Amino acid sequence: MTSEPPETPPTPLLDVELVTLFPEMFDSFLRASLLGRAIGGGIVRVNRTSPRDFARGRHRQVDDSPYGGGPGMILRPEPLAAAIETAEAARGRAYRVLLSPTGRLFDQTSAVALAGRGRLMLICGRYEGVDERIADTFAEDIVSIGDYVLAGGEMAAAVIIEAVARLVPGVLGCETSTADESFSAGRLEYPQWTRPPTFRGLAVPEVLLSGNHAQVETWRRLESLRRTETRRPDLLLRHPLTKDEQALQDGGKTKRRKKPR
Numbered sequence: 001m002t003s004e005p006p007e008t009p010p011t012p013l014l015d016v017e018l019v020t021l022f023p024e025m026f027d028s029f030l031r032a033s034l035l036g037r038a039i040g041g042g043i044v045r046v047n048r049t050s051p052r053d054f055a056r057g058r059h060r061q062v063d064d065s066p067y068g069g070g071p072g073m074i075l076r077p078e079p080l081a082a083a084i085e086t087a088e089a090a091r092g093r094a095y096r097v098l099l100s101p102t103g104r105l106f107d108q109t110s111a112v113a114l115a116g117r118g119r120l121m122l123i124c125g126r127y128e129g130v131d132e133r134i135a136d137t138f139a140e141d142i143v144s145i146g147d148y149v150l151a152g153g154e155m156a157a158a159v160i161i162e163a164v165a166r167l168v169p170g171v172l173g174c175e176t177s178t179a180d181e182s183f184s185a186g187r188l189e190y191p192q193w194t195r196p197p198t199f200r201g202l203a204v205p206e207v208l209l210s211g212n213h214a215q216v217e218t219w220r221r222l223e224s225l226r227r228t229e230t231r232r233p234d235l236l237l238r239h240p241l242t243k244d245e246q247a248l249q250d251g252g253k254t255k256r257r258k259k260p261r
């Protein structure tokens with residue numbers, strides 16, 4: 001019998017600190033699917049700290065009314081600061097991101113940048129807002145996931161964790177599948193089909209059944225452009241057609257025409 005080397009738990013490639021008043025909101029999310037497996041395997045670690053545990057008084061009050069008046073409640077700075085400092089004292093300094101609808105917009109480029117940080121802290125706001133001194137004192141980045149208002153940062157944190165974790169080597173089953181997907185080059189992904197070949201009268205495009213890989217590749221690049229033009233013209237404004245893509249479209253047009261004019 002050969003002896004195995006002693007098993008040491010792998011150092012996580014992504015180490016997330018969540019600061020949230022609702023740690024239980026993440027229970028099923030962190031257990032499910034590829035992320036659950038990555039956490040189980042030690043590739044990703046997610047710790048949760050609640051500011052409630054650091055709030056004083058019989059009522060453990062974490063919020064208060066805004067100075068100057070106005071609706072809603074604001075998270076007080078002390079319990080948030082204590083949660084942030086306790087998490088970092090226990091497990092080390094992290095890149096601190098405050099989640100707020102007033103932040104800069106999160107996109108695939110931000111996901112790639114955050115994946116490179118290794119240790120990340122996601123600070124979830126709630127109620128009408130967070131005392132501005134938390135942003136001033138702790139936040140290195142303030143991030144929003146879109147132009148709509150959520151009741152708190154928890155769903156935004158889940159979105160960011162999923163987008164970042166799937167970029168970590170070993171989290172996705174197949175490492176090549178992040179390269180040619182939507183947004184990687186300012187283009188939406190091409191449409192895809194699987195069996196059966198006909199479903200409710202809708203057939204799979206012939207070219208995909210042809211086995212001609214070069215033809216499939218060209219067809220997919222054209223479909224990707226067409227989809228981007230119709231669904232997300234804003235992406236084309238920010239990432240104009242390359243020479244290659246122009247040639248591809250011109251070639252496609254002359255080839256598709258029955259009678260060239």
Ligand code: 6GU
Pocket residue numbers: 099100101125143144145146147148149150151152153156
């Ligand atoms: Cl990060 N927080 C909240 N409360 N609402 C949002 C958001 C964040 N991003 C978009 N809407």
